[in-house]
Amino acid sequence: MAQWQLTITSGLAFACCALLSGHMSLARLTNLLSGLMAAGTLAVGAPENQVVLNIEPSKENPRNSEGSFATLKSGRIIFYYTQFYGGAADNSPARIVCVHSDDAGRTWSAPRTVIENTSGENVMSVSLLRLKSGRLALFYLVKNSWLDCRPYVRISADEAQTWSEPKLVVAAPGYFVLNNDRVVQLSAGRLVVPVAFHRARNTDPASSKSFDARGLVLWYLSDDEGQTWTEAATWWAAPQHCSSGLQEPGVVELADGTLFSWARTALGAQYGFTSADRGKTWTAPAPTSLKSPCSPASIKRLPGSSDLLCIYNDHSGDFPFPKGRRTPLVAGISSDGGKTWPVRKVLEPDPDGWYCYTAIHFVDDAVLLGYCAGDKKVGGLNRLRIRRMGLEWLRTK
Numbered sequence: 001m002a003q004w005q006l007t008i009t010s011g012l013a014f015a016c017c018a019l020l021s022g023h024m025s026l027a028r029l030t031n032l033l034s035g036l037m038a039a040g041t042l043a044v045g046a047p048e049n050q051v052v053l054n055i056e057p058s059k060e061n062p063r064n065s066e067g068s069f070a071t072l073k074s075g076r077i078i079f080y081y082t083q084f085y086g087g088a089a090d091n092s093p094a095r096i097v098c099v100h101s102d103d104a105g106r107t108w109s110a111p112r113t114v115i116e117n118t119s120g121e122n123v124m125s126v127s128l129l130r131l132k133s134g135r136l137a138l139f140y141l142v143k144n145s146w147l148d149c150r151p152y153v154r155i156s157a158d159e160a161q162t163w164s165e166p167k168l169v170v171a172a173p174g175y176f177v178l179n180n181d182r183v184v185q186l187s188a189g190r191l192v193v194p195v196a197f198h199r200a201r202n203t204d205p206a207s208s209k210s211f212d213a214r215g216l217v218l219w220y221l222s223d224d225e226g227q228t229w230t231e232a233a234t235w236w237a238a239p240q241h242c243s244s245g246l247q248e249p250g251v252v253e254l255a256d257g258t259l260f261s262w263a264r265t266a267l268g269a270q271y272g273f274t275s276a277d278r279g280k281t282w283t284a285p286a287p288t289s290l291k292s293p294c295s296p297a298s299i300k301r302l303p304g305s306s307d308l309l310c311i312y313n314d315h316s317g318d319f320p321f322p323k324g325r326r327t328p329l330v331a332g333i334s335s336d337g338g339k340t341w342p343v344r345k346v347l348e349p350d351p352d353g354w355y356c357y358t359a360i361h362f363v364d365d366a367v368l369l370g371y372c373a374g375d376k377k378v379g380g381l382n383r384l385r386i387r388r389m390g391l392e393w394l395r396t397k
Helices: 002-020 026-036 391-395
Strands: 049-055 064-071 077-084 094-101 112-115 122-130 136-145 148-156 175-177 191-198 216-222 247-253 259-264 269-275 286-291 298-301 308-313 329-334 343-348 353-363 366-375 384-390
Touching: 064 366, 064 384, 077 122, 077 353, 077 366, 191 259, 216 247, 216 259, 247 298, 298 353, 308 353, 308 366, 329 353, 329 391, 343 353, 343 391, 366 391, 384 391
Parallel strands: 064 122, 064 353, 094 122, 148 175
Antiparallel strands: 049 384, 064 077, 077 094, 094 112, 122 136, 136 148, 175 191, 191 216, 191 247, 247 259, 259 269, 269 286, 298 308, 308 329, 329 343, 353 366, 366 384
């Protein structure tokens, strides 16, 4: 009950401050409070919506972030994530570690190292995927410098006991960002890897000034479960000037076989693309109804359904939000292929919070979310949180 009360209080406090400062009308406040107090919307301590693990930053590991789940044939759930040491910046040293759960995600083990850091800077940003062949695939970034960051894949035929040697996904040199929990295998078997390419502005690999933040979106495809890769025929830049370009893309296969892809932008919304030929070509980027800051969204299909689940920072104005910050964290459900999201629930309303890089994993009648849940005290990306929610609760308006 205390956790639920604290969450309610933070949301109310933010809304009231906005009213007093003149940034919100009384009518607007009334509507926002009605939404916040809707049955279950903020009940983060309820049995159907619980935080089951916080991995706090420490002196030895100042940042824990960007992970992905998989269920082993034994029923054990594994969660691989990036454990930083020697700093908390994106280019600080980091390795990939694993925690596991044997009770459907309710309790978790201590971490153990899976992939040691053999790069110039770090290994990070994990995607785990159960392949149609029954094997497991592990994707991650090897970051060597501001000029060299590319995704690799490893395969396991023994339920993550051992992994094959790493194989490059993108053979071309450059800085290619593959977010965590992003790789998908289509119903016909094709693997699709969405990446953002950031061009080099200078030649100094140690200088951040060599890195252009304005991303270009590309998709890499494999029809042999990661042995060989080809680049999609289409790539896109942002349709108008902005500081971000198109960053940190994702992709999901809709029920009719169409692919929907999206990318974060500094233009006030996620921008979307579609493909009708299994990822070979893509429509031009256009703003979606997902109003958000420059922060990644995560989308997956609900099991046995055509509905989509999206976890993102909702800046539509339907919930209190501080401009530019990655809060609140909201779960939305769409029944029209991502065009609209009429069912939405606030999972994390703290105006001082920083919620992003969400991994989504379905287990039984629940869903597990693994995401950064930092704040001004510990740093935005430094605390890793796992939340467990009932699917029926999520679907309820």
